[in-house]
Amino acid sequence: MHDNTTRQKKESLSLAQWIEFNQRSDERGLLTAIEENIHVPFNIKRVYYLYGTLSDVRRGFHAHKELRQILICVSGSCMIRLDDGITEEEVKLFEPHRGIFVDKMIWREMYDFSKDCVLLVLASDVYREEDYIRDYEDFFQMVMQ
Ligand code: T46
Numbered sequence: 001m002h003d004n005t006t007r008q009k010k011e012s013l014s015l016a017q018w019i020e021f022n023q024r025s026d027e028r029g030l031l032t033a034i035e036e037n038i039h040v041p042f043n044i045k046r047v048y049y050l051y052g053t054l055s056d057v058r059r060g061f062h063a064h065k066e067l068r069q070i071l072i073c074v075s076g077s078c079m080i081r082l083d084d085g086i087t088e089e090e091v092k093l094f095e096p097h098r099g100i101f102v103d104k105m106i107w108r109e110m111y112d113f114s115k116d117c118v119l120l121v122l123a124s125d126v127y128r129e130e131d132y133i134r135d136y137e138d139f140f141q142m143v144m145q
Contacts, residue, residue: 015082015089017101019070032097034070034122041101042068042124049074049120053113060109063133068124072099076117083107085143093119107139 021039024031036044053059071080077094084106091100092112099122102108110119125131133139 015084015087015106016080016091017103019099019101021072021097021099023097030096040070040122044122045125046123046127047121048123049118050110050113051075051118053078053110053117053119055113055115057113058109058111061107061134061136063107063139064104065131065133066104066125067128067131068104069102070099070122071102072096072120072122074118074120076114077112078110078114078117078119079112081109081111085140105139105143107136 019039021032021034024033034040036042050059071093073093074096077092079090079092080100080102081090082088082100082102093100113119133142
């Protein structure tokens, strides 16, 4: 985890933008459907999922210049730390019918993965390494400009 002790930060409750999806339920179980530009505010160009992450592992440690994403824990649970350079927030993802919208230029870290965690991500673009900001100082300078 990066050291942000020298920076003035304030807690915020507004960084994580929750999106609630419909749940269809009958005697057989539950179903949630997600459609682009209806439940998700962008065209979905890529879907990926993180699974088999060990509980003591932290992932992420980057922001995206342009990419926007929706993160949904479709199984198990994990924690997400969001930071826009000014405010920060930690949220727990544990419901398959609720996700968080993570806008561009938000630093994210994921941790406390349960054994059965499957973190599904809907992304607004294909994978482009040049869209990543992997150094927190670089990120901080960019948001402060
Ligand atoms: C994010 C969080 C939530 C690909 O080849 N294609 C892909 O679409 C992705 C996402 C990754 N990769 C490769 C790149 C690395 O060699 O898979 C490997 C692991 O990716 P990364 O270290 O970036 O994984 P995380 O968990 O740190 O971050 C990922 C996403 O990269 C990122 O955009 O927001 O999940």
